[in-house]
Amino acid sequence: xxxILASDLKTHYKTRDGLLRSVDGVDLVVExxxxxxxxxxxxxxxxxxxxxxxRLVDPTEGRIEFKGEDITTLDQGRLRNVRKSIQMxxxxxxxxxxxxxxxxxxxxxxxxVHKAGNRPARRRTVAGIIAKVGxxxxxxxxxxxxxxxxxxxxxxxxxxxxxxxxxxVCDEPVSALDLSIQAQILNLLVxxxxxxxxxxxxxxxxxxxxxxxxxxxxxxxxxxxxxxADNETLWSDPRHPYTRAxxxxxxxxxxxxxxxxxxxxxxxxxxxxxxCRFHTRCPLATQLCRVxxxxxxxxxxxxQVACHVADQTN
Amino acid sequence: MTxxxxxxxxxxxxxxxxxxxxxxxxxxxxxxxxxxVGESGSGKSLTALALMxxxxxxxxxxxxxxxxxxxxxxxxxxxxxxxxRGRDIAMIFQEPMTSLNPVMSIGRQIGEVLKxxxxxxxxxxxxxxIELLKLVRIPAAEKRVDDYPHQLSGGMRQRVMIxxxxxxxxxxxxxxxxxxxxxxxIQAQVLDLLDTLRRELQMxxxxxxxxxxxxxxxxxxxxxxxxxxxxxxxxxxxxxxxPLHPYTRGLLSASPRLKHDFHYLEGPLTExxxxxxxxxxxxxxxxxxxxxxxRASCGHQVPPLIAQTPDRLVACPFxxxxxxxxxxxxxxx
Amino acid sequence: xxxxxxxxxxxxxxxxxxxxxxxxxxxxxxxPAWSNVKAPDARSQPTAAVAFTNGRRALKVFLANPNALxxxxxxxxxxAVALLAPVLYPDDPLSMVGKxxxxxxxxxxxxxxxxxxxxxxxxxxxxxxxxSLFVGLMATALSLTFGVFVGAIAGYFAGWVDDxxxxxxxxxxxxxxxxxxxxxxxxxxxxxxxxTLAIAVISWPTVAxxxxxxxxxxxxxxxxxxxxxxxxxxxxxxxxxxxxxxLPPIIVTSSVMVATAILMESALSFMGLGDPNVxxxxxxxGTGRELVRTAWYLTALPGLAIVFTVLALNLIGDGLNDALNxxxxxxx
Numbered sequence: 021x022x023x024i025l026a027s028d029l030k031t032h033y034k035t036r037d038g039l040l041r042s043v044d045g046v047d048l049v050v051e052x053x054x055x056x057x058x059x060x061x062x063x064x065x066x067x068x069x070x071x072x073x074x075r076l077v078d079p080t081e082g083r084i085e086f087k088g089e090d091i092t093t094l095d096q097g098r099l100r101n102v103r104k105s106i107q108m109x110x111x112x113x114x115x116x117x118x119x120x121x122x123x124x125x126x127x128x129x130x131x132x133v134h135k136a137g138n139r140p141a142r143r144r145t146v147a148g149i150i151a152k153v154g155x156x157x158x159x160x161x162x163x164x165x166x167x168x169x170x171x172x173x174x175x176x177x178x179x180x181x182x183x184x185x186x187x188x189v190c191d192e193p194v195s196a197l198d199l200s201i202q203a204q205i206l207n208l209l210v211x212x213x214x215x216x217x218x219x220x221x222x223x224x225x226x227x228x229x230x231x232x233x234x235x236x237x238x239x240x241x242x243x244x245x246x247x248x249a250d251n252e253t254l255w256s257d258p259r260h261p262y263t264r265a266x267x268x269x270x271x272x273x274x275x276x277x278x279x280x281x282x283x284x285x286x287x288x289x290x291x292x293x294x295x296c297r298f299h300t301r302c303p304l305a306t307q308l309c310r311v312x313x314x315x316x317x318x319x320x321x322x323x324q325v326a327c328h329v330a331d332q333t334n
Numbered sequence: 335m336t337x338x339x340x341x342x343x344x345x346x347x348x349x350x351x352x353x354x355x356x357x358x359x360x361x362x363x364x365x366x367x368x369x370x371v372g373e374s375g376s377g378k379s380l381t382a383l384a385l386m387x388x389x390x391x392x393x394x395x396x397x398x399x400x401x402x403x404x405x406x407x408x409x410x411x412x413x414x415x416x417x418x419r420g421r422d423i424a425m426i427f428q429e430p431m432t433s434l435n436p437v438m439s440i441g442r443q444i445g446e447v448l449k450x451x452x453x454x455x456x457x458x459x460x461x462x463x464i465e466l467l468k469l470v471r472i473p474a475a476e477k478r479v480d481d482y483p484h485q486l487s488g489g490m491r492q493r494v495m496i497x498x499x500x501x502x503x504x505x506x507x508x509x510x511x512x513x514x515x516x517x518x519x520i521q522a523q524v525l526d527l528l529d530t531l532r533r534e535l536q537m538x539x540x541x542x543x544x545x546x547x548x549x550x551x552x553x554x555x556x557x558x559x560x561x562x563x564x565x566x567x568x569x570x571x572x573x574x575x576x577p578l579h580p581y582t583r584g585l586l587s588a589s590p591r592l593k594h595d596f597h598y599l600e601g602p603l604t605e606x607x608x609x610x611x612x613x614x615x616x617x618x619x620x621x622x623x624x625x626x627x628x629r630a631s632c633g634h635q636v637p638p639l640i641a642q643t644p645d646r647l648v649a650c651p652f653x654x655x656x657x658x659x660x661x662x663x664x665x666x667x
Numbered sequence: 668x669x670x671x672x673x674x675x676x677x678x679x680x681x682x683x684x685x686x687x688x689x690x691x692x693x694x695x696x697x698x699p700a701w702s703n704v705k706a707p708d709a710r711s712q713p714t715a716a717v718a719f720t721n722g723r724r725a726l727k728v729f730l731a732n733p734n735a736l737x738x739x740x741x742x743x744x745x746x747a748v749a750l751l752a753p754v755l756y757p758d759d760p761l762s763m764v765g766k767x768x769x770x771x772x773x774x775x776x777x778x779x780x781x782x783x784x785x786x787x788x789x790x791x792x793x794x795x796x797x798x799s800l801f802v803g804l805m806a807t808a809l810s811l812t813f814g815v816f817v818g819a820i821a822g823y824f825a826g827w828v829d830d831x832x833x834x835x836x837x838x839x840x841x842x843x844x845x846x847x848x849x850x851x852x853x854x855x856x857x858x859x860x861x862x863t864l865a866i867a868v869i870s871w872p873t874v875a876x877x878x879x880x881x882x883x884x885x886x887x888x889x890x891x892x893x894x895x896x897x898x899x900x901x902x903x904x905x906x907x908x909x910x911x912x913x914l915p916p917i918i919v920t921s922s923v924m925v926a927t928a929i930l931m932e933s934a935l936s937f938m939g940l941g942d943p944n945v946x947x948x949x950x951x952x953g954t955g956r957e958l959v960r961t962a963w964y965l966t967a968l969p970g971l972a973i974v975f976t977v978l979a980l981n982l983i984g985d986g987l988n989d990a991l992n993x994x995x996x997x998x999x
Contacts, residue, residue: 055598061518061519061520062517071892076892076895076896099898101898103896103897103898104898106896108896110889110893111889115888116889116890116893117893118890118894118908118911119890120911120912129899129903129907130897130899133897133898133900168609168611171609176893179893183897198373198374198544198610199373199544199546199585199588200373200585200588200606200609200624201609202589203588203589203602203604203605203606204605204606206598207602207603210598225517225518227518228589228590228591229590231590231591231597232596232597233598252595255595266518266519269518269519269521270518270547271522271545271547271548271550272547273547273551277552279526280519280523280526281522282519282522282523283523285487285488285520
């Protein structure tokens with residue numbers, strides 16, 4: 021049984037510009053102990069997908085199962101128990117901690133809400149988790165603004181770990197951090213994964229980080245998953261033209277500079293192109309791509325791609 | 335040897351309680367792209383603002399000279415500087431949305447820049463604005479010229495910013511993190527455009543960034559800053575093949591790489607411990623608190639820049655011993 | 668994107684600059700090498716400058732502002748006077764105690780003179796401060812409580828709850844507030860309490876709107892998202908997570924609201940709609956109105972008391988705004 025499973029998940033928003041199809045038919049599975057990367061450009065819906073899985077945003081259509089239980093329509097009360105098992109780490113360590121609470125208060129609150137032990141026991145838990153993520157013990161009495169970005173991200177990780185979750189959705193956890201701090205946080209996440217047997221859904225726009233950090237990678241474009249493969253396969257044999265363009269666009273000192281691999285901008289999710297949603301920017305687009313939406317199909321075990329011409333791309 | 339366009343000598347910028355840029359010297363040659371790379375807190379953005387004489391009110395240049403085209407910018411009065419800004423030196427910023435006026439069409443905004451520096455009729459300004467939009471490769475420029483900033487995507491907005499910056503054909507363009515807010519596919523487009531314009535308009539570009547990948551592909555020379563000081567200067571190839579300063583070496587080895595199949599199952603990434611804040615109040619080498627090779631002598635004075643070649647400077651006296659660190663060491667952990 | 672890609676450079680690949688292996692300690696670093704010691708980066712850190720208004724710093728900014736200090740001092744004086752009035756002038760200020768129309772300074776027993784009925788003007792002003800402050804503070808407290816509650820609910824829950832509450836707010840806001848006030852007071856017996864209630868009824872919508880706007884912004888912040896993802900209940904999120912962050916603009920507004928309430932009470936009393944059994948600044952002006960040519964001090968003195976009190980509250984409001992608004996506090 022997969023840890024979390026989403027099928028044909030859709031999250032649409034009504035806006036002034038029309039219906040915003042942020043997540044538009046996503047199937048996804050995260051197995052226990054797995055780190056799944058979710059990559060894509062800003063506006064592709066990857067963050068919304070993460071929040072939908074946590075039921076922080078309500079899905080418009082589709083189904084979410086957590087450990088076999090359908091949580092798509094659970095009410096807030098019963099959702100509370102599930103919430104313990106799925107946690108989230110946010111991108112901006114400045115916005116994700118309440119500036120008016122001390123670190124001790126921030127970390128104790130979830131334990132109070134979930135009635136985990138009496139006051140001394142809670143204090144012990146908090147002290148333990150603070151040490152675990154590499155923060156000094158006196159952090160408890162300090163406020164978030166007294167910490168640097170990297171340290172705040174450690175606090176965010178501590179908060180996510182408090183309730184012993186099974187799955188943590190990491191929404192760009194290192195992209196707001198300086199390069200010299202990123203490695204610290206990534207290593208901490210790996211260590212916590214090993215220690216607590218966690219699974220991660222790792223949302224990122226940074227392919228090199230995903231390359232290091234993930235077991236399996238999903239590439240998302242305009243609300244859909246366009247390619248899914250295990251880490252090794254994706255980097256050695258990317259099939260979707262979008263995946264290839266993303267990889268080519270990463271500046272790489274080891275090769276001479278190439279022309280920008282993709283022209284144009286990401287179309288708006290309120291006005292998704294017909295046919296294959298990537299055809300407006302795709303260098304390989306054919307007549308078929310303009311009219312027919314390609315299905316998400318397996319081209320070999322564990323490697324799926326939504327592209328009409330994926331087989332010819334080698 | 336191309337001529338020097340800009341020379342910064344011993345620039346120190348101070349706030350009432352701190353000196354975020356200390357004793358910084360570098361030069362920009364006509365027509366080249368110089369990258370200034372560093373993480374937040376390294377003083378790179380303040381340096382850019384100092385070149386434009388647009389420092390925040392609390393900050394001031396404490397000492398040093400900024401010589402542009404044989405004139406010391408620090409000696410110019412406000413009027414002369416205003417004349418220079420936008421015409422000879424132009425700047426683009428990280429966030430194109432907040433740098434554009436939301437209630438004015440982009441054509442008019444470009445026209446305002448032109449009118450500030452030359453006498454132009456409204457119609458002529460509009461014509462020139464359309465030309466400039468074409469120059470920055472905005473499709474359907476004649477239609478787009480009446481658009482407002484919110485109608486454009488992030489990449490397009492940055493193109494408009496670039497059009498405004500190059501409107502008067504400046505000799506020097508300062509680009510402060512021009513692509514940080516953009517996606518990787520758009521980033522490539524924008525940097526390509528900057529590079530093309532640099533050649534077409536024969537201007538020099540100071541590219542300020544935290545992204546070493548960008549540096550590698552778009553810079554002619556690189557200055558690495560740490561805690562307000564220049565710690566290394568090199569050609570990009572040298573920097574990536576043979577980084578000398580412990581900070582540069584640490585950064586390069588701490589970064590996961592796309593083309594290098596290192597995976598978390600094989601071991602942790604190498605870390606640089608601590609953060610840049612720990613440089614505050616250090617007497618000696620600013621990197622000392624985080625440096626694994628730090629010795630007692632590093633705390634006595636700021637290490638001077640040692641020239642290996644005229645274009646290769648490093649502010650660490652122990653670079654030769656550093657090279658003795660073995661390859662593939664982190665796999666053994 | 669890609670802050671981090673360096674490709675297969677010979678010196679870099681394989682971690683050329685990685686942690687020294689055990690045998691390589693020859694270079695004798697004074698501290699552990701890069702290695703993967705948990706970076707103890709919290710130990711030696713001063714604060715990072717961010718837009719956080721912490722109490723002590725806000726107080727410092729406030730106290731450094733001479734206008735705000737003046738406002739605070741004057742308000743403190745008014746409060747002291749209000750508290751001391753029954754001690755200094757234990758008699759009813761409405762009782763006739765001397766010759767009518769004594770000008771200020773004419774008779775040392777009545778430093779500010781007497782009015783047309785021979786009532787002590789100073790006693791009136793001192794006692795009047797009690798009613799002004801009572802109405803100002805109580806009306807503000809009431810409208811704050813109700814306005815914050817409604818605004819918080821509307822802003823936090825959004826959807827139909829929001830629609831409904833916004834309609835309610837709009838109904839109150841479309842009615843001309845002073846006319847509504849006059850009508851309300853005219854319907855019920857005018858007394859300090861009813862006047863206070865009436866003022867609260869017309870001023871809560873402002874608070875509600877402001878609170879709602881703040882809540883709508885803060886609701887989208889990641890820390891609220893985090894609280895929801897941790898399974899916090901609505902009450903906890905509203906009162907413990909969002910409200911403390913929404914307070915600064917509400918505090919600023921409330922000082923101005925006290926001033927407005929004082930003005931409204933004065934206006935009502937001036938029109939004779941105030942509590943007839945107590946003296947207030949407004950009623951003093953009202954009775955002195957007809958004599959403004961012959962005995963202008965009867966209107967000018969309570970008028971000045973109102974002007975300065977309201978000014979003081981506005982100055983405090985400005986001071987609080989500067990102190991609590993992070994954009995101004997970032998002295999960096």
